Amino acid sequence: MRDGRPTRVDALLGVAVFCLVAAAVATEPRPLGETALAYAFAAGFGALMLASHRWPVAVPAATAVGLVCYYLLDLPPIGLAAPIAAALYGAAERGRPVAAAAVAGALLAVSVTARLAEGDAVSYVLGLNLGAEAVLVVAVIALGDAVRSRRALQAEMTRQAEAAAEERRREAARQVDVERIRIARELHDTLGHTMSVITLQAAVAEEAIDDEDPAAARGAVRTIRDAARGAMSELRATIGTWLGGPGGREPPPGLDRIGALADGVTRSGLPVEIRTTGDLSAIPTVVSTTAYRVVQEALTNALRHAEAQRVTVTVDATPTELALEIRDDGRGAPQDRPADHGHGLRGMIERATLLGGTVDARNAHPTGFEVRARLPLRRPTQ
Numbered sequence: 001m002r003d004g005r006p007t008r009v010d011a012l013l014g015v016a017v018f019c020l021v022a023a024a025v026a027t028e029p030r031p032l033g034e035t036a037l038a039y040a041f042a043a044g045f046g047a048l049m050l051a052s053h054r055w056p057v058a059v060p061a062a063t064a065v066g067l068v069c070y071y072l073l074d075l076p077p078i079g080l081a082a083p084i085a086a087a088l089y090g091a092a093e094r095g096r097p098v099a100a101a102a103v104a105g106a107l108l109a110v111s112v113t114a115r116l117a118e119g120d121a122v123s124y125v126l127g128l129n130l131g132a133e134a135v136l137v138v139a140v141i142a143l144g145d146a147v148r149s150r151r152a153l154q155a156e157m158t159r160q161a162e163a164a165a166e167e168r169r170r171e172a173a174r175q176v177d178v179e180r181i182r183i184a185r186e187l188h189d190t191l192g193h194t195m196s197v198i199t200l201q202a203a204v205a206e207e208a209i210d211d212e213d214p215a216a217a218r219g220a221v222r223t224i225r226d227a228a229r230g231a232m233s234e235l236r237a238t239i240g241t242w243l244g245g246p247g248g249r250e251p252p253p254g255l256d257r258i259g260a261l262a263d264g265v266t267r268s269g270l271p272v273e274i275r276t277t278g279d280l281s282a283i284p285t286v287v288s289t290t291a292y293r294v295v296q297e298a299l300t301n302a303l304r305h306a307e308a309q310r311v312t313v314t315v316d317a318t319p320t321e322l323a324l325e326i327r328d329d330g331r332g333a334p335q336d337r338p339a340d341h342g343h344g345l346r347g348m349i350e351r352a353t354l355l356g357g358t359v360d361a362r363n364a365h366p367t368g369f370e371v372r373a374r375l376p377l378r379r380p381t382q
Contacts, residue, residue: 006050013086018046020082028076038075041066045083052090057099060087064107071114080111080133085140092144100144104137185347192344194231196303198224200268223267230260254288255280255315258295262313265299271310272299278317287375290351291315291324294359297344298326298371306330306369321357321377327370332363348373 006014021042025035045063052059063084070078084107091100112130116122201220208216253261262272283291295313302311308330316323345361348371352359357375364370 006053010049010052010090013052013090014046014049016046017049017083017086018042021045021078024078024082025076030076034075037073038070038078041070041075042078049086049090052087053094056091056094056096057103060084060091060100060103063087064103064110067107068110080107081136085136088137089140089144092141093147094144095148097141097145100141101137104141108133108137181350185350191231191235192297192300194227196300197227197264197268200303201227204269219267223264227264230264252285252289253292253296254285255283255291256288258292258313258315261292261296261299265303265311268303270299270303270308272313273310274313274315276315276317278315280315280317283317283322284377287322287355287377290355290357290375291322291373293351294324294348294371294373295326297348301344302326302328302330302369306332308368319377322375324373324375325370327364327368329368332367332369345371 022039025038025042029035030038044066048059048063048066067080067083084104088100088104091097091103108130111133112126201223205217205220205224208214208220258274262274265272280288299311299313302308306328308328311326311328314323314325314327345359348361349359352373352375355375357373359371359373361369361371
């Protein structure tokens with residue numbers, strides 16, 4: 001809804017209109033009554049500008065009617081430009097240039113008709129006089145419309161800048177969320193497997209001590225020590241990557257380390273068999289690291305939950321994709337819980353999806369649980 005209060009510009013234009021019309025009245029002495037009436041018209045023309053903000057079309061129309069009445073009363077000549085120009089500018093500046101042009105055209109037509117009827121020279125009325133007044137009318141309407149367009153452009157630029165700033169804030173928040181999830185996933189992958197191994201080996205060491213078997217206890221402690229050392233190495237490398245520190249960090253784990261991963265699980269009491277086909281040395285680093293994390297999470301889940309006697313890891317590399325299958329002979333997932341339940345399995349799926357791959361986790365037939373992953377060796381084209 002338009003604010004009805006006059007603006008500072010309206011007030012200044014009103015004062016300017018009054019002064020210009022009053023100056024024109026003063027140039028031709030008339031009887032006191034006529035002069036006073038002419039000044040009253042001048043004040044009226046100026047006062048109309050205070051209503052331009054609320055009624056942008058009615059003000060120039062009222063000004064035009066006032067000019068017709070003014071000249072019908074045979075008051076001192078004041079021209080058309082001074083009283084009407086400001087009103088036309090106000091209408092155009094408030095988005096009504098067509099209406100302003102229509103009022104101006106009608107007023108010029110009335111003025112030309114009246115002058116020709118009074119016997120003024122046709123060449124003067126239709127030539128210099130009409131041309132000058134038409135140019136002035138077009139100029140003030142164009143100026144008002146240009147000011148409106150500039151104001152609208154500035155408002156749109158401000159809106160776009162605010163929208164861009166809001167989008168940057170949303171993107172920054174999204175990046176923070178993505179980074180938080182990535183950090184949580186890395187910590188889960190780095191520490192989850194190690195803690196499972198340590199928990200199981202601690203139980204083995206405790207049983208060995210109870211059975212007075214120092215060799216078994218020492219073996220379990222060595223396994224715990226090696227697992228903790230490996231976890232610290234991975235954790236240090238991961239933190240170094242987050243902090244963007246200097247080089248010298250160990251490369252991320254890949255398929256070349258699944259043998260050591262399987263050995264650790266085997267020492268924890270769950271035998272792991274690895275079967276590989278294809279050339280694993282040509283696997284890109286990012287795919288190799290993702291494959292390692294998938295195998296690591298699957299073995300961790302088997303250690304924690306499967307109550308399995310054996311796990312088989314199959315790695316098949318072709319020129320276009322890497323296929324993984326991790327299958328145990330345990331009890332499988334509960335029927336009332338989806339197979340992809342849990343942070344670890346969701347992390348597998350997210351990692352594979354980033355590469356354009358897939359992960360399928362489900363109960364195996366007739367028993368056990370299996371995880372199948374397919375990772376393309378080339379990024380999918382967009």
